[in-house]
Amino acid sequence: DQQVKQNSPSLSVQEGRISILNCDYTNSMFDYFLWYKKYPAEGPTFLISISSIKDKNEDGRFTVFLNKSAKHLSLHIVPSQPGDSAVYFCAASAGTYKYIFGTGTRLKVLA
């Protein structure tokens, strides 16, 4: 039972363009969402989060959008840089410490 789904295993984007990573969830009790970035042989690095009381949160080049009615969130990276190439994980929690992770999307930013 995959409660958090990242349906695109990989994505390639040209440097300078926008990267859009998507995440869908099924549990309507989720109220806190996070994005982590992971390089090979390293742990996930926290990127940005959003509470369910908001529909947008922005931090520099990274913006997360939350559409509660569609149970969908997305991460926008603009402009994309080669150093953004990594695996991006979406995670969600229902008011607790127990994060449910998606399976990740591998982003490749082409120079």
Next chain:
Amino acid sequence: NAGVMQNPRHLVRRRGQEARLRCSPVKGHSHVYWYRQLPEEGLKFMVYLQKENIIDESGMPKERFSAEFPKEGPSILRIQQVVRGDSAAYFCASSPEPDRGSTDTQYFGPGTRLTVL
């Protein structure tokens, strides 16, 4: 990765041996979480500990796996009599004291890659 330390980074064990994975949280963090990542999958919650207490071990297999977070020293995830299916990356995360009912961001260590031959 915000100061969470894990060792060893790589661990090779033969079937039937024991594996001990260590995690030192960010200084000042009193909450530790262990996750497991199997190949091509997302991270799966295993256990949540505070100092000297296991708060939630619902994600941990009931046999062969145990975890502790003693008053002094790192948190330990212990796997007894390892099998090939235990091969995975094990990540530890820590967070500061969360407010009751709230969620606090977890910061992850670099992980321990366990290979069982």
